[in-house]
Amino acid sequence: MMSAAFMSIIVVQSSPVDIESGLGIALVGMTTVFFGLVILSLVLPALERWVEDRFGLDRKKKASLLQQDTDKSMTPVEVAAVSAAIHVHFCLLDQIENMKLTWETHEKPFTPWRLAGRAEHIQESGSLQNRVRSR
Amino acid sequence: MMSAAFMSIIVVQSSPVDIESGLGIALVGMTTVFFGLVILSLVLPALERWVEDRFGLDRKKKASLLQQDTDKSMTPVEVAAVSAAIHVHFCLLDQIENMKLTWETHEKPFTPWRLAGRAEHIQESGSLQNRVRSR
Amino acid sequence: MMSAAFMSIIVVQSSPVDIESGLGIALVGMTTVFFGLVILSLVLPALERWVEDRFGLDRKKKASLLQQDTDKSMTPVEVAAVSAAIHVHFCLLDQIENMKLTWETHEKPFTPWRLAGRAEHIQESGSLQNRVRSR
């Protein structure tokens, strides 16, 4: 204990010991960094094999399902609907999360078209809220 | 004062008194919880009636107006416009709030169609900003 | 030093000196405010001229480019595409920024139409995530 405290004082004050300590530190440090990442690089392939064995089939199925979705060709009308839908997904997400605590949402079927229909109304009433007063 | 301090010491240390206090606490607590929520459940119907009396008519009007909005059937073109408009309402809200402090916005009439027209330009210039360097 | 401390005691306690100090403070304050904003109002026109000299031409070019963009007349289909594109620009910005750290995004060309096509799929899978449990 005392000798450790004694040594640490030397380490801070005298330069040759500092460099010596520095060499030790550098060695321990670099070894640890390598050791850590080498272990990681050995574990990851094992992880891959394990996941492959357990979940391999599921993944392929999903991939083919995804394929079908993206291959559809659409009419302009469909695209308009879908563009409203993307919007609803990403922009209204917060609102939808909000609604989950109420009973209203769960009653209505999800209808992007009617949602689009309500846009103009929202537009008008909403304009009253577009203010900046956050002082 | 002293006796209160004295008692609180007893309360913490001796078990029979603890349980006795516990019974008192449980009773006061449960009574308070019930009392609070009972009062609330009595006040709320009164609130409803008061609101009904004062604002009853307005509400019906609003409801029927909303009805009209949602009943409209629309052409694909209208839907496209409206889907741009929903977007403008929800997604650009921050931007619009921003602009409120400038003079530019107030000069122009609100034109979702032209806004849509500017999208491609925004798209190009915007792409320069899609970077992550937030270290 | 001592006299300053002495004076500050007087200032706080005796009213006539307070008002006298107040007059001084008001004068120094008002002068400083005016001085600051006058200098600013003199520097800004100089800034404008300097910017005009160095960047004047570029600006005109940009303005005319902008003009071309907004003058285009569009078919409904184009508008639908563009409205999806605005959405992608503003709403997906976070997601796009996200992707920048991966290699996938950089491989694919940017295709708003296919993006729109994926909306329904996203819609479905996304609905699983619309929950509020953040207690």
Added chain:
Amino acid sequence: MSISSKLVMWITGSLQGDSQHLDLLSYLGDTGFGQVEPGNVIMIVIGLIMIYLAIKKDYEPLLLIPIGFGIIAGNIPYNPALMPIGYQDVLGGQQSVFSLFYFGVKSGLFPPLIFLGIGAMTDFSALLSNPKLLLLGAAAQIGIFITLLGSLLLGFNLQEAASIGIIGGADGPTAIFVASQMAPTLLGAIAIAAYSYMGLVPVIQPPIMRLLTTKEERLIKMKPVRQVSQTEKILFPIIAFLITAFIAPGAITLLGMLFFGNLLKESGVTGRLAKSAQGSLNNVVVILLGFAVGTSTQASYFLTFDSLKIFVLGAISFSIATAGGVLFAKFINLFLKGGNKINPLVGAAGVSAVPDAARVVEVEGRRYDKNNHLLMHAMAPNVAGVIGSAIAAGVLLSIVPH
């Protein structure tokens, strides 16, 4: 001695045979491998199980993932003499980063901020539409007080018993708030018990609900809820706050933030504030709260017989609360006529655990009649349960000497 020859000696660790010095072997003693104890491993496994349940079973993922990862991070073994890492380490006055996170828990700051967010995302329409269902939310709080008594019998002192009782409130932030003020050493166990049982509501409640109700009762259809005007929604948080805060001033902090958040949402003029209160602010606090609670479960504090007792008491508490709600609904029914009768399943939602308990009611109701949607009715006692347990917390904070 040349530097290169010294280098060789460093590697073999033989520079100064008998004194403590820096080499690979001594560093190895300071790594997790050198410091590990069985408790660490047990806690890390608990953390992994929580993460598994959150992802696979979808049990309260927004909190179990932060808590689970926090448990792992807080139980990685290390040599505390070298640098401050953990939530309590203090080396020469230096604070660790985890102790700064934990300050938000210890000071009671995080739970009210979460209540602000909950207020900003809760719609009290269901409750306004059928105020008598509020009473079910009151009845379910019986679990709190019975557990308090049970905890006293098991040897906990008053403050600890009060904190353990609040688990029966089925409300994570309330439990953490009370425990942080009255029984900080039990906080980890209490928080984890509360959230675990909130996640397990779909497992715990159904058998109790079935046991205490007849088939006819489960088939009761309730009148559709009425449309609530915006004016009522705006006035509700103000009036409800005034009433509840006057009755239980100890709950001012929690209820104040809950109803403040709700006013921000309903006022119609502070949408951007409500959005941030229930969005970014809530998310950031949830992340830090969960992680901090997790890190505070260091094996030496957590793996005790007390924790086990807390888990047992917590389970009992949840069961009693569920029974309390269901039975009180049946009691109210004695005074109600045909069409106005309450489906007693709805009483189970009085425990809080928003919105899981209400969903359980919906699922149970539809098990017996596919067209009987109880969710909207169950939301009323569900949010009333949050208010009820906050009032209970306020009373306990006022009258239990601490």
Added chain:
Amino acid sequence: MSISSKLVMWITGSLQGDSQHLDLLSYLGDTGFGQVEPGNVIMIVIGLIMIYLAIKKDYEPLLLIPIGFGIIAGNIPYNPALMPIGYQDVLGGQQSVFSLFYFGVKSGLFPPLIFLGIGAMTDFSALLSNPKLLLLGAAAQIGIFITLLGSLLLGFNLQEAASIGIIGGADGPTAIFVASQMAPTLLGAIAIAAYSYMGLVPVIQPPIMRLLTTKEERLIKMKPVRQVSQTEKILFPIIAFLITAFIAPGAITLLGMLFFGNLLKESGVTGRLAKSAQGSLNNVVVILLGFAVGTSTQASYFLTFDSLKIFVLGAISFSIATAGGVLFAKFINLFLKGGNKINPLVGAAGVSAVPDAARVVEVEGRRYDKNNHLLMHAMAPNVAGVIGSAIAAGVLLSIVPH
């Protein structure tokens, strides 16, 4: 004695006749009903009025709702001997949650963060387009200094007078920042006066504007503003900060954050930082600042004759500031030729109160000529007024001994 017979005694409160003990009656004494005093009721009514004005009349809702609800929460009566709730309570070193919120006000932390957000949402184009309108923003600050003198005459000391004067800057965060450093005990009254009058700008300003201008002056049409290049917008916050900070180093904190926020917005490469600065960060700070200021208005501190004097001085201050801006516009006009003349109505916008004062100018202008849009011109003195009052604050913080 059996437990059940004791139970009965608890209820009647007769267990130990002469000593303080726990029962329903003694708890009742600790509830709001037992502790209430007239001051509490008055303050709660004031809070309710603020919320009413915010929602119904749309007066600065983003701040009046948090402040109003904070006033209510801060004035619920309770027994402070039992537990820390209020913004100043300290029980054995325990901090209350409200005191932690208030720390952001007391330390001066929140106002600069709000300035960061304001900077990130302000477009200085109008000001860049017509720099001579900056002077109107300077002239309106005369209200600050005349009010300072008036406050001294009414018996306030120098620090208090300086803090009260800043109300005339018509800038909430600046007023709070100065008061938190120089007159913390008056902070509640000053903050509420500042925000109330900022909300009442559409009521206070028009009569003064009409009184001081002729009909011909009000009809003056100003040249359309020029298009400002992005390079100017990027250079402006940097240059403006250097000039104003060198002149008033005491304003480094406020102006630094204002122009820093604006640089984040205009630079074109830090969009995501600007978005958060003016979005979530701003919203969270506004919520906590408003609520904390509200809670600090506890009746015993707030319902004083000083508060009344502050409200009177504040009204005078706003009127003088408006007059200062209008009259200075008329003064400048003496030196300008026909087409360049300034519509003196625009001077009223120099008080700050962004963007309400500018809107008032627009409305007044169109009252006499439907096609005379002054809004864009009024934005220039409006934002200049923010800079002007921040400079004034900096000077006062430097030269008033505190």
Added chain:
Amino acid sequence: MSISSKLVMWITGSLQGDSQHLDLLSYLGDTGFGQVEPGNVIMIVIGLIMIYLAIKKDYEPLLLIPIGFGIIAGNIPYNPALMPIGYQDVLGGQQSVFSLFYFGVKSGLFPPLIFLGIGAMTDFSALLSNPKLLLLGAAAQIGIFITLLGSLLLGFNLQEAASIGIIGGADGPTAIFVASQMAPTLLGAIAIAAYSYMGLVPVIQPPIMRLLTTKEERLIKMKPVRQVSQTEKILFPIIAFLITAFIAPGAITLLGMLFFGNLLKESGVTGRLAKSAQGSLNNVVVILLGFAVGTSTQASYFLTFDSLKIFVLGAISFSIATAGGVLFAKFINLFLKGGNKINPLVGAAGVSAVPDAARVVEVEGRRYDKNNHLLMHAMAPNVAGVIGSAIAAGVLLSIVPH
């Protein structure tokens, strides 16, 4: 004496000839003009250059703009005897706002929060797809340790040398975290060196990469990366954290937050938490961290010979790290057969500096073969470099006595 005649005296500053008193001239002495010193001007120019590089050259704008503006704000001259403004000023116990911002840096709080955000926005697919590239991220950390030795030779003590060495980790938050714990006085210089060189990666790396590789090596095409399953992505942060934290417990804070953030992202059930962690929280911390680091570079602390040495050492460090990565890739290639060989350019990405270093690799690769896309491969050592330098930081914090 009449007040008006006194007024005149105030203006001329002759009220009390020999004592300190308030007038325009004495105020002038307290303005920036009166207090300015050459150091202030130099630092302000440095700040302006940073902002210029960020906007015009697009070098790390998200950090160089906050740091640059912070440098300007921190170096505006003022009289510190009058009021607390700067990051260290303490007047009678009063904290300045900038010192509160700086607390987040000094306490080590901000860097782990940034790591949380980085984790929540990083996709580790590339690394999972080709784990052997992890070793390149390890090799590049050689720069840290060689720079540590160089710093010792230049006269810095152990703690300082360790902090300077971490610049070679090319990771801003890690460098700030280590410096804040071990060498607070050098923090400003170290942070600015780290971010400057991270911005300059496209300038520093290419010559070294070309010098150390043959044309054939630069043309090597690598196999396309495989698709990684979601299960692997979920398990990775947990497993990687357990391994690295056991090996280097000193890195628990940084790596814990990094992998926690990544788990929030990949779990699929905590999307809203991940969004806020990498969005608003990250942005706010980046703003405050950058600005606070900037303000801490006050001329008297920053303009020293030590800072110059740190900049020289930093440049060397980056170069060695780059060389280390490239040469180690060539070393690995000795053991790999034809199709599996690594393009040694990819090794340069091992320094971290995400994602700039990876982009430099892509650009260099396509300079010789338009169809050779190395970006996806380079992302693996790039993120491995982040993990590697965090481990190095953990080791240094454990074994360097501080």
